Amino acid sequence: MPWNLFAFNQLVSSTSDRKMATHPIDIYYFPPSAPSRATLLLIKALGIDHNVKITNISQGDQMKPEFLQMNPLHTIPLINDNGFIIYESNAIMKYLVDQYGKDDSLSPKDPKKAAIVDMRLYFxxxxxxxxxxxxxxxxxxxxxxxxxxxxxxxxEVLTIADGYLKDQPWFAGHQMTVADFAIVSFVATIDAAGGVDLAAYPEILQWYQRARSSMAGFGYDEVIRHGAAIFAEAYKNKLNSI
Ligand SMILES: N[C@@H](CCC(=O)N[C@@H](CS)C(=O)NCC(=O)O)C(=O)O
Structure with a gap:
């Protein structure tokens, strides 16, 4: 797959300037991967010191023995927090907020609020x-x-998502949570790649705008928008060649 990763090098070289965990965590990452991007954006939002380990799934990096030893499901994202290895983006994101969040706002502890966040992550x-x-x-x-x-x-799934936002600004209620990080990466990719008319989902569109402005300071453009553009370019090239 001819990914255009050029501008991503800038992100890789500027990832270690925020500090919080005592040692940097490693994130195994590939920009076109939506769950990888959601996870990296959250890492940046939490200000966690980290190393980005590019894992080119198009070239089979995830099938190498050293990766399979960490994740037999051969998926990214994966984090290695000083020997503590977690994969599945939603599990990673909840762990990171619990471990490194300044408060629990992105992943509430209250059982009912937490259940709503989980429900959206499972969605x-x-x-x-x-x-x-x-x-x-x-x-x-x-x-x-x-x-x-x-x-x-x-x-059909986007229509359901639109319904979730009818009475509340964020996917899990009245504050932004990890669920919004998870979902925005997919919506941004759909927006960039096309094929789906997002104008048909007015609540999603308003939330998307809200999410982009709220997440701008965390590096939304460098992570989410840029990776979505890489995915979209490759997708459109392939579509045009069929
Ligand atoms: N549910 C998983 C999905 C991860 C996933 O499927 N990642 C894809 C890239 S978006 C991948 O690593 N594919 C490579 C493979 O399955 O070999 C998560 O949220 O982390």
Missing amino acids: CACHLFPKFRQYYIPTMFQSKPPSSEALRELE
Whole structure:
């Protein structure tokens, strides 16, 4: 896959200037990967000192024995926090807030609030991500034309997401949480790659604007927007070649 990673080098070289954990944590990361980007943005939002370990999944870096030893599911993102290894982006994000957050606002401790956040994270992991993958990835990696059935299913999930935002500004209530980090990375990728008309989801559009401005100071553009653009460029190139 001809990813254009040029501008990403700037991010890699500027990741260690925020400090919080006693030692930098390693994040195994690839910019086009939406869950990787959500995790890196949260790391930056929490000000955690970190090293970015580029893991090029298109070249099979995730299948190398040293990676499989850390994650037999061969997925990124993965973090190594001084020997403590966690994968699954949503689990990573909750861990990072619990371990390094200045307060619990991004991942509330109150059991009912926490359950709502979990529900949205599972929505992202079990519904949004699979429908996103089902629509974009066969084109990207198998040169298949986009499927109208996959589009319908992705749109169905986005309609549900739009409904979640009818009475509240953030996905898990009245404050921004890790669920918003998880979901914004997918919405930004859909926005960049196209194929779905986001104008059909007015609540998502308003939330998307809110999320972008709230997350701008954490490096939203360098992480989320830039990685989404890399994904979109590769996707559109493939689409045009089919
Ligand atoms: N539920 C996982 C999904 C991770 C995932 O599927 N990552 C993809 C990239 S977006 C990956 O690593 N694919 C490589 C592979 O499966 O071999 C998470 O949220 O971390």
